[in-house]
Amino acid sequence: MLIDQMINFNGFHLQFIGGMFILYTGAKKSFSDRSVNDVQTVKSRL
Known part of the structure; x- marks a missing residue:
């Protein structure tokens, strides 16, 4: 790979x-606890 x-x-x-x-932070503020847990699960898989 070139540096650029x-x-x-x-x-x-x-x-x-x-x-x-x-x-993630927006979802944490606006979604329910279950949705936040789903986001955290997805985030941990990345």
């Missing part, structure tokens, strides 16, 4: 993880 490609790949991964974190 690696930087782009890592940048994409950071954006993806950041987006997942925002979705």
Whole structure:
């Protein structure tokens, strides 16, 4: 892999993880306990 490609790949991964974190915290605030547990289960599988 070229260094530029690696930087782009890592940048994409950071954006993806950041987006997942925002979705996770939003779900935690707005959903029921069961939904939060489902989100945590999905998150633990990533």
